[in-house]
Amino acid sequence: MGTTEKIREIAAGLLRDGKVDVVIGYGPGTLPLRSTPLFARTVEEAERLIWDATCGNNLAVYLPGRKDRVGIVVKGCDSRAVVQLIHENQIAREQVFVIGVPCAGIIDRRQVEAAVEREIRAAREEGAELVVEGDGWSRRFNREEVLYGACRTCRHNNPVLYDALAGEPLPPRDGGPTLVEIWEKKPAGERRDFILSEMARCIRCYACRNACPMCYCTECFVDSSTPRWLGRATDAGENLFFQIGRVLHLAGRCVACGACSRACPMDIKLGLLLGKMNKDVLELFGHEAGLNPEEPPALNAFRPDDPETFLLGK
Amino acid sequence: MIIRKERVNDFLNGLRAGYRLYAPVQTQAGPVFAPVNGATGWSWPAGNTLKSAKEVFLPQTETLFTYRTSLDGVQVEEARVEGRVVLLGVRPCDARSLTMLDKVFAGEGVRDPYYTARRENTVVLGLACNEPCGTCFCTSLGGSPFGTAGCDLLWVDLGDRYLVRVLTDRGKALVEGRPEFAPAGDADLAAARELEEGALGRMGTVPVQGVKEKLDRLFADPLWDRVYEKCLGCGTCTYLCPTCHCFDLTDEVIDGLGVRLRTWDACMYPLFTLHASGHNPRPTQKERFRQRIMHKFKYFVDNFRETACVGCGRCIRYCPVNIDIRAVLAEISAG
């Protein structure tokens, strides 16, 4: 049984038995290389659920503040968001039925689009290959090579928390250097110029924030009017201030799902900023968000041996 | 008229004396309109631009005026919109969207001086779509890949040359007497017609007939509970949309100088309508999503007898959760 069928079976069962009110999963998208979040409330609707390498959205974004009982389809990274949200009391453990999916990586559609330089009219997976087609042409990719960078080095491809697993656990990836590891070796000036040029593109739509399951504050600092932290003008400086504020607020909480970068219409490489912060938190505090329901976020915990270089200038 | 591709550079260089040029400039994420010098540094985009042409007329951030206060008064300095602009490579849907923005900002009654001045100072050089994208549905909304509304000139790419349709006096002034242009022959016109038929043949259709009448009675329909649910309220659809025109007005003080800023804003955000009392007439994303659809397909029609969607497909392409307005329209039609 394929993963799609397995998800459908679990979801239909949950809905039939009245164990949940809704199953949030993925349905077929309206564009090639796209899927779309699907809210299934009936057994019939559960028949439309799918799983493939385009199921990029982190559906945990729909959890905070829910009152109903919900089944949710999660990849490895998404499951970490669920753990973290439970930890932060945004959803109760009893309320969620987690349908875990071992994830072999999500296709970076922008990378594919850039490679073919033409409009893609259809796409499908064939074994280890991705086939894309346009008007009178078609092209095959090794699927592995068109995954998101973060997926290629993902160490948490199996869900860390689940009530049912739709598929067999996958072997962990050995990774190789992450994009952040490569990037942080560049000279400071180069990194700064790169970030500023990225920020100059930002249109402050806040798709990154809104797609992020951990950005659930009822009043985001960017929206506060008294005091007004952030001006409304969109220039590289203000935009960078927004992202720095966001990144810092996600310290020890970001689960590295990449939802923010994927949502960004301006293709801004947010993953580098967040990845760097995640790496620092791991190195300084030995903590990764959303892995262990028992362990508090790094910045919520104090240990006598926590590094204090920023305080003492050591 | 006809201009051979190798002469375009001369033509543009000739314009630089009297105009600033804006054209689609490639960025990491896709082409956007930006100032250019002549024919280099940009290219006619294959599909449509990532951001629409509206930002040339309604920039995302704009200073309306600055002021300095003193004990006995205030000196207000109005920002001036100056200089003539030629805007190159605007797709017909975007050009048509300008005629809709005109109704809001430069219609009967009070006019927006900044927008109006930019419209008056800008020559819109349209570019016909020989190869519409899969997300394009302009023809369902009264537009066309070869449409001329909002264009001063429409250029049709004939391979080694452009056929140039002169549509307004402003467009005429740009090309008249210029040595780069030659009269178009029958073969040119026939080639353009063939391309136009080809483009029209590729367009998908979206059921928008009767949507307005449906919406007249669907305000309280349970349909909205379904279609909005996955919406993240990010506003990407509205910022990229060529007809969305909502904005915010705020004050900033920079080194003692007061600045009244106008910035894009959107009905997809909760703060957009939050009253000072704390009451919000659009408390959830459902009402906000409905507002976006209603505004485009009902309210704008009520007010201006036109649908405020040109079918450019941007909201479809860039919505992070793949909410497809064509599917929403189909649901409304069926509703």
Next chain:
Amino acid sequence: MKNPYLPLPMRIEKITVETEDRSLRTFSLSFLNRADAEAFGFVPGQFAEVHVFGQGEAPFGIASSPLVRDRVEFTVNRIPGGVVTTALHNAREGDIVGLRGPLGNGYPVQEFEGKDVVIIGGGFAFTTLRSLTWYILANRERFGKLTVLYGAREPGLLLYKDELAAWQKRDDLELILTVDRGREGWQGKVGVVPAILKEAAPSAANAYAVVCGPPIMIRFTLPVLQELGFPPERVIMSLEMRMKCGLGMCGRCNIGHKYVCKDGPVFTLAELSELPAEY
């Protein structure tokens, strides 16, 4: 082309603390430029954006009479955490502010001519009704009977107390004051506005009713007006929405296809019933 975004410079001539809780103050503004004063004309019910430099703008109904040409008055409720209302409450006499307006449609005073007018106000929403009352009093012969019913939670929360006292003495209007809770020495009525309206029962024949007040008062007043026989076309209301431009352009104040800033804020009940109940 006149730039509708530019503020007229104004001086705060006088600040009056209106209510005992000090949350409402009336700001009397004068024009710094004579020409602006001469060009500024408005209809009762219109509003304007008051610009506190460096802070921003907020819309307020014009509370003064249109016949007073050199002053424009606003009565402002301080919103806790509200940027502009707080800045205004912190302002002092002599300070310079900006004014953008008049905006909106105003009350249909022409239509009122030859008719009785029943003005019903609650709380601090009495501002534009004060403007309307002064306007009618100044053109008294053009209108029929004028009834003003004004209620507040308690006597200390009524606005414009001196003027109310003066109006009490006039015989060309009937002023009915009411409070939810009376106190010693209170001469007016005790009871909520809808109940007092029912009791006063003004004639609906050949009359217009103008209603402004908190949502709860409106909700219970409308049925009373209906009972009294006021047709929806002759019940006039003024709405509030979050506003920025005041010009029908920034897109935030619509109810259905109507922009409250441009097509309103004044609507008849008949017009409103054509629009969605929520927005």
